[in-house]
Amino acid sequence: MNHEFNRHKPIYKQIMEHICQDIVRGTYEHGDKLPSVRDFAVQVGVNANTIQRVYQELERDGIVESKRGQGTFITENEERINVLKEEMKKEIVQRFITDMMKMGFTYHEMMTTIEEEAKNDDSS
Amino acid sequence: MNHEFNRHKPIYKQIMEHICQDIVRGTYEHGDKLPSVRDFAVQVGVNANTIQRVYQELERDGIVESKRGQGTFITENEERINVLKEEMKKEIVQRFITDMMKMGFTYHEMMTTIEEEAKNDDSS
Amino acid sequence: MNHEFNRHKPIYKQIMEHICQDIVRGTYEHGDKLPSVRDFAVQVGVNANTIQRVYQELERDGIVESKRGQGTFITENEERINVLKEEMKKEIVQRFITDMMKMGFTYHEMMTTIEEEAKNDDSS
Amino acid sequence: MNHEFNRHKPIYKQIMEHICQDIVRGTYEHGDKLPSVRDFAVQVGVNANTIQRVYQELERDGIVESKRGQGTFITENEERINVLKEEMKKEIVQRFITDMMKMGFTYHEMMTTIEEEAKNDDSS
DNA sequence: GTGGTCTAGACCACA
DNA sequence: GTGGTCTAGACCACT
Incomplete structure (x- = not known):
């Protein structure tokens, strides 16, 4: 592969x-x-x-x-894995939010956007 | 600066x-x-x-x-600017969604996470 | 204008x-x-x-x-104008031929190409 | 060199x-x-x-x-190379034709001119 | 003063 | 050694 x-x-x-x-x-x-x-x-x-x-x-x-x-x-060390998960999640979420805010979007618009993507995903 | x-x-x-x-x-x-x-x-x-x-x-x-x-x-060219906005938004959103999915999160969890951040932001 | x-x-x-x-x-x-x-x-x-x-x-x-x-x-000075015409024509033609040759085209292909354009122009 | x-x-x-x-x-x-x-x-x-x-x-x-x-x-990507060739050829040919037309030449005159150059090239 | 090109030389990350 | 980025400073053409 x-x-x-x-x-x-x-x-x-x-x-x-x-x-x-x-x-x-x-x-x-x-x-x-x-x-x-x-x-x-x-x-x-x-x-x-x-x-x-x-x-x-x-x-x-x-x-x-x-x-x-x-x-x-x-x-x-299971705890290390949990921490890893939180670290990764936090980094991704924070990045998303700050990027969207820099473009002038509100929290509400962010959630709406993801909701739309979810719908598109369903129907596809 | x-x-x-x-x-x-x-x-x-x-x-x-x-x-x-x-x-x-x-x-x-x-x-x-x-x-x-x-x-x-x-x-x-x-x-x-x-x-x-x-x-x-x-x-x-x-x-x-x-x-x-x-x-x-x-x-x-105003249209170009609109396209730019859509391009940037799409890139950020897609990246967020695929990254979160790779970690195993659902759409619902993504939205919940953002909602929580929004609350923290209010109270801060 | x-x-x-x-x-x-x-x-x-x-x-x-x-x-x-x-x-x-x-x-x-x-x-x-x-x-x-x-x-x-x-x-x-x-x-x-x-x-x-x-x-x-x-x-x-x-x-x-x-x-x-x-x-x-x-x-x-009409002669000056005739010279101008020849100069301009020569420059254009030489440029065309050297550019096409640099790409590996033959004289025959150059003429064929122009012939095709002429046909497209007629029918349009 | x-x-x-x-x-x-x-x-x-x-x-x-x-x-x-x-x-x-x-x-x-x-x-x-x-x-x-x-x-x-x-x-x-x-x-x-x-x-x-x-x-x-x-x-x-x-x-x-x-x-x-x-x-x-x-x-x-071989296709990209083919496209490149067509793009370059088209640009050169179009430029030649429009320049010659702006000077008042016909397609026939353009081809004759190139033919003459081809002959000069042979004999040189 | 404005954008555009070029040079010389440095440093970095990757393989 | 390879591509990639950055700096400092120069020169050019256009307005």
Whole structure:
């Protein structure tokens, strides 16, 4: 499988985000094993060094833990995952609100807009 | 006035966005004159070339028009401005929705979250 | 009447070209009087200085002659006009041929292309 | 090699045109790697920033693609190249025809003129 | 004074 | 080494 990457954002960050999304969505659970660096690199079609960096940064953030000779695992620390979820949600929401406000929209208009999208989604 | 710039995004893009926000919010109207390249550069504390690039890209996008020896102006084409507003809104909203969905949130949860932020804002 | 000018070419040159085209096409004849600087400026909607420069350069080229207190006239020198026509034609043709050759077209293809345009023009 | 540039046209545009001509003529094919910004700059004797701009504008036009840390490549999109060829041809031909018409020439005269040039070229 | 182009040289992130 | 951004300062043409 060949993933599409956004040109204007570091690939390693995009992969990091993707993993985090999988975690908070429940696709990965605490303690799950991640693919090996090499396998993962082949799967997404990037250099192994790039995946290496992804795992490093995720470990630095306490999201994953690498065990020598065994592989890399989602942290057993459930609280860390909850915090991650809140962090990500907050960042996305805050960004949305400030961007919309800079354009002059009110909270009411923001909610209406999302409601409309929800309807479009239903009917499609 | 000395503006703060996000270190992970080109300054010229941040300035472009800022101008576009001013336009859709109504701070600038169609036909309005923008500051000269050099004046604007001094105002925001960047090099004149950076502003030059901002104006160039905005002109390519049909948002402003540069007139020789006279200055740079918001386009007279009101329709273009309406389109700009829709484009910007759509991009922000779509981004928000897809990011939230990737994390597993429903439309309902998205709206609830914003509602909560609105309340916090009131009381603050 | 408000003329449209090409942004990326000096206005005075565009006006010069326009006058020369009128001359070689026969719209102006040798000895004809051109509009006064001010009238012409109003007609085409530019600054009078710009027209002033147009007349100056045309006079330098021997295309027009200005007579004090009377106005500006197309030269009486018919030979000069014939030379002008040849110069302009040659420039246009040479430019066309070299541009097409740079793209890899043959003389035969150039003529075919023009033939096609001629047909489209007929039927339209 | 030291190239000659037309003083009345931005160097970056002249280089852009040159590259496009190489593409439509087949000197470059889809997927080919272009010289690095710095190498190209040395080759044509201009500043690296000028080449940078050339690549940027070509990328915006969908003609080339820049890949981080790898280089700049002609697009893999063959259709885009075909469109480019048609665009360039059309622009040149239309310009020739309108210029000649403004001077009062007929389609027949245009073709005769080119035919004559072709003969001169043969005998030279 | 206005926009537009170019240079020289620096620094950064990515691979 | 590769593209990308930014600065400082210069020069040009147009008005």
